[in-house]
Amino acid sequence: MLIKHGLNCGFGAKKNCIFMLASSAVLRRQQLVIRCLGVGGYSDHNTNTNQKIMQGIRFMSGASLEADAENVVRAITPTLDPNRHKGQAGKIAVIGGCREYTGAPYFAAISALKIGADLSHVFCTKDAASVIKSYSPELIVHPILEESYSVRDEDKSFISEMVLGEVDKWMERFDCLVVGPGLGRDPFLLDCVSKIIKHVRQFNVPIVIDGDGLFLITNCLDLVSGYPLAVLTPNINEYKRLVQKVLSCEVNDEDAHEQLLSLAKRIGGVTILRKGKSDLISDGETVESVSIYGSPRRCGGQGDILSGSVAVFLSWARHVITSENLSISSKNPTMLGCIAGSTLMRKAASFAFENKKRSTLTTDIIECLGRSLQDICPVP
Template sequence: MSASNILQSIRQCVPVLSENLYKGNCGRLGVVGGCREYTGAPYFAAITILKMGGDLSHVFCAEAAAPVIKSYSPELIVHPVLDSPDVDSEIKKWIPKLHSIVIGPGLGREEKLLNTTSKVIEAIRTLEKPMVIDADGVYCISDRLNLVKDNKNLILTPNAVEFNNLFQKVHGRKFEGDEGLDEAVKSTCLALGGVTIVRKGAEDVISDGTHTLRCSEKGSTRRCGGQGDLLSGSMALFLAWISASKNNLPLPATVLAAFGGCVLTRQCSLAGFKRFGRSMTTTDMISCIHECFEKTFEHK
């Protein structure tokens, strides 16, 4: 299937803005992540959701991260609950209201937060909510594979190092380099029961074990921190929209959402780089979301 046909299928799932919509119709999403050391990542994922046209963006973070994330943007709804004794009840009362959730940006690797996040993933899965797991979220599930196994409503977004670690956990042997990468991603998806994996790289490899795509959209040579957070946030919103669509889809919602997120992120990277060169940061990429989204995903 051609990239243009895939993008057309995604475009048809984007909500058409009208006076009849009310707040929440275009997406209520959550981002689970953010600790004392890492506050930028959950912000980038959450603000991307709003800049793409999502209505509400919630961030569930550790208490120390909350004031900082709130200071970045008044548009975000910030819940300082990840290290709270009442974290289970606090998060579980919000999950049913959300259309999709991102797990992992700025989560860190403190065992307490990883254990809490495991419970959150279980709760999201029980309610059959779409989910994107990124960054330290991928690290979290790599030792807890039953959290994601057989979940076809899920996207994992490992980079090269994270994928190699995941591959070894799943198959019991190492995978190194890029030779045979498509087959390695596909076999890992199948071993995990059909989850969708996006192995990020020079070309992003997307597979659910049955359908395997490569995203070769031109990006930039700049590698600033935070690009993966823009990617995970955009995938989560695409996933919410596509999952809610009643269209006859040519590919699973997770595969379409993954491809859409990869294309948009690469376009924002290229647009930002053309303006700022090696000075480009993820904030500059986010400022390009409107023009890139309008060009590729807005209804013509």
């Protein structure tokens, strides 16, 4: 009810509304209402005034609310301007792909292109490279990573330097890196990837960490700790491992928002997108959720689409924030990238499910990414 009152305030009364809400009794009731609404409490409030009031409520209560998802997508998606040149809509790189997994890096990299990035690179092992190239001529594939089985112990430090040298030629040029889809868990390979992450941080390139990248950073939190341009996208297992490692406790779904908030804070202000029935997103300051759309199919690879999507939207959000005045409340590009990526992925999954029902696969969802964005931000 209180939220409704807040939303019905006129522009002039806005400050008073927020001031009144700050009183502790009202605040407690506000928190109760928000808790009762839970993550499913999506309301479609589009005006600036309403958004600012909601932001005020959010700030004061410390609770999370459903993100203004489609407006976030609209606010950060660039227009198709004939004066722009190749690369300006985004250059994304995926670090992943080994003997076992070739699908995951492909899904992440091709999703980035389908959403609107101009260039998408994959840095993977030699075994994986020709397979990934054969899926698509659109991807630029670098067969540079090595697994232990192909490197003699005495050659390891030399090979490691070579890998870093190869990567170094490219890294500064990327708008965002996705580390982990289909990376595998080979210790030598993960050691090289750790060095790449340390190196990339120096250039302030945003990094989305997913899949086996999360296995790596959970065992070595310093890699991302204190880096505000890092986004972690854990699934149910990956989240459990992170919580156990960082908070030394079990996942607590009763207090999901608070736990996520403390986790993001404890890892030094990284942004975490906890995937699930509702996606919960926190940068250690606020918590937002995306619960709209979605599909009941849980086929593997949907998280890979998400990581590629987040990378593109995060790059776009950074660009919009530095060049324009945003019409939306949050100013953190990592939060915006996560909200938009999650929204687009879930909408595409729901479109794909409409068509394919039980036989919906990740490739079907990728085919719906374009329609999903067109539905939100139509181009004539």
